[in-house]
Amino acid sequence: MIKVLIVEDDPMVSEMNKFYLEQVEGFRAQGWASSGEEVLEMLEEQVYDLILLDIYMKESNGLELLSEIRRKGIKIDVIVISAASDKESIQEALQNGAVDYLIKPFEFSRLRAALNGYREQNRLFRTQERLNQSELDRLSRFKQEPAASQELAKGFTRQTLQTIWKAVEACNCDLFSAEDISAVSGISRVSAGKYLVGLTEMGVLEMDLVYGSIGRPVQKYRLAPNGKSLITKYI
Numbered sequence: 001m002i003k004v005l006i007v008e009d010d011p012m013v014s015e016m017n018k019f020y021l022e023q024v025e026g027f028r029a030q031g032w033a034s035s036g037e038e039v040l041e042m043l044e045e046q047v048y049d050l051i052l053l054d055i056y057m058k059e060s061n062g063l064e065l066l067s068e069i070r071r072k073g074i075k076i077d078v079i080v081i082s083a084a085s086d087k088e089s090i091q092e093a094l095q096n097g098a099v100d101y102l103i104k105p106f107e108f109s110r111l112r113a114a115l116n117g118y119r120e121q122n123r124l125f126r127t128q129e130r131l132n133q134s135e136l137d138r139l140s141r142f143k144q145e146p147a148a149s150q151e152l153a154k155g156f157t158r159q160t161l162q163t164i165w166k167a168v169e170a171c172n173c174d175l176f177s178a179e180d181i182s183a184v185s186g187i188s189r190v191s192a193g194k195y196l197v198g199l200t201e202m203g204v205l206e207m208d209l210v211y212g213s214i215g216r217p218v219q220k221y222r223l224a225p226n227g228k229s230l231i232t233k234y235i
Helices: 011-021 036-045 062-071 087-095 108-127 133-140 158-171 178-185 189-202 227-231
Strands: 002-007 027-033 050-053 077-082 100-103 205-210 218-223
Touching: 002 011, 002 036, 002 108, 011 027, 011 108, 027 036, 036 062, 050 062, 062 077, 062 087, 077 087, 077 108, 087 100, 100 108, 158 178, 158 189, 178 189, 189 205, 189 218, 189 227
Parallel strands: 002 027, 002 050, 050 077, 077 100
Antiparallel strands: 205 218
């Protein structure tokens, strides 16, 4: 379990950070401090793995605290979470060894990416004496997380869309109909047709009207040239 010290002078923000932190597996909020002086005292009394550090505090400056931690040779990692977005603050934090820098307000997915990456870094450093280049490269990219899924149109669910898409892939044919997808997926023809129309509007599929010898034309669908890359935004 990675023990975290939250440094934030606003109790409500501190509680929010604690809540977010503990949604990520492997982390526990072990303490809270509202000033640099308090942080230094707590670091003398207890060992922490990671600090979530604010810069703007009433009684302290987070960057000065980070500099003092480094001057004292205290071995602890720091992720800065701050509204400070000027390049000087960001550069100073990174030069003083902050492993990541999140600008308020931030999406939870960005914090989760930072924590997941830090957890992997922490695991590698604890369990291995040497790292190879691929492991180092993976650590350097840990901040990158796939973009958040696009919102679906009203009446669509991600689970059903995933089922429809699996059926599209399983069809393994150039053209397919709602009946074909219904048979493969087990979803009703009407619902399958609705999702195929939706996928067409998303640009994932293309639709053709196929005329038979008798009766009305049938709507047939094919995968658009960039359909496979587009669908990843929705499922």
